[in-house]
Amino acid sequence: MNLTAPAAVAAFETAFLDMLREGPGGFGAFESGARSVALASCAEAMSRALEARDRELAASRPKGLRVHSRRPRTLATMCGDVRFRRTVLLDGAGLTRYPLDEELDLPAGDRVSPSARSFLVTCGADVPFARTAELMAIAGGSSVSATTVMDSVRSAGEAIAGIERARARDLFRDGVAPGADSAAEEVLVEADGTWVRMRSGSMAEVKAVVAYAGKEEGRRVEPVRLGCVGEAPGDFWEQAVAQVGSRFDLAAVERVRLGTDGEAQYVNGVFDSLEVAGLSVGKFRA
Structure with missing residues (x-):
């Protein structure tokens, strides 16, 4: 063309x-x-x-x-x-x-145009907001403020969070599994969290999980990730399991190997969520 x-x-x-x-x-x-x-x-x-x-x-x-x-x-x-x-x-x-x-x-x-918004969100997720605004101007785009970058990233995050919560409700309330694009008999799951200070001065926990079908040459195979801020452990794990189901067909998963830092909220939370989803769990240390 x-x-x-x-x-x-x-x-x-x-x-x-x-x-x-x-x-x-x-x-x-x-x-x-x-x-x-x-x-x-x-x-x-x-x-x-x-x-x-x-x-x-x-x-x-x-x-x-x-x-x-x-x-x-x-x-x-x-x-x-x-x-x-x-x-x-x-x-x-x-x-x-x-x-x-x-x-x-x-x-x-x-x-902000859709293409410019996509640039601000993609770049603003990795570098400071003010620097993202500078990079767009350097690339030949319009001049925008750091606040515009922050609002763009925040809006994108809220939209993604809405999708993740809806997917979890569909799975755990209505029993409708998300559409998966691959399958694996065994899925490895690693999770952790850290506390950060918010702009308001309050503290919130950032939780993150990655699930994958083994490793090849030191790299995770078909990884799927989820990050949440301030979510209760039970809500986090319901979203995490639904996110795993968006990559791996939950009906085909026979065993989940779990690696966490050992905190009860992670171990117990994932056990409960996976059990509800009908998956068996074997704990391992990543």
């Missing part, structure tokens, strides 16, 4: 050649200048395309909707800020509709 636009390539070629003709500056200067022009041009082209699509949607609006106004919106993206105006429609009851936002699944009031 050719991902280039011939007309755009030709235009960039002319612009880049003019840069080279301006005088020696080394390839580094040429590359930086070309990249800046390409990103700024991409952001501008996206803005124009969004407004053009908005006009098409407004022109083909369903009967009963009338144009009320056009309002601006700015999105922080991996190409820099993308600014555009889109149409506001009113229905017979006086309720507002934003056809462009609806077509693109853009949540109301969200200033």
Whole structure:
């Protein structure tokens, strides 16, 4: 698949050649200048395309909707800020509709694009929030605050936690096992926890578990992981077992080997949860 636009390539070629003709500056200067022009041009082209699509949607609006106004919106993206105006429609009851936002699944009031949000979450999970914001700017994206990074990571974590809790409820309340993508007769489970101080000053325990089907060359085979903050041991283990079931078919697991630090909350908690799920356990020291 050719991902280039011939007309755009030709235009960039002319612009880049003019840069080279301006005088020696080394390839580094040429590359930086070309990249800046390409990103700024991409952001501008996206803005124009969004407004053009908005006009098409407004022109083909369903009967009963009338144009009320056009309002601006700015999105922080991996190409820099993308600014555009889109149409506001009113229905017979006086309720507002934003056809462009609806077509693109853009949540109301969200200033960060999905791709930029994914970058902030992925990077912000590993490095400080302020540094993540700097890295996105270095990569050519919009300038955002460390608070935006923190909110992005927190929202993603809450969404994942919601999925994990729902999966545990389905398994332990309704007996519906999660869909697994592999199977193993024996699964090895390791778990531990540590206490950390929260921003509020209170203490909470971070619990983590990893399950896998043995080791090959010192590496865990098909590992599946779960981390929780502040969850009760019983809730943690129900989520952990459900998470294991998302990787390994629980009906095919005949034995679970458990490695923990020996604390009762881990040993007893996993025993209870695995027993409810119908799995047998053999304890081992990792």
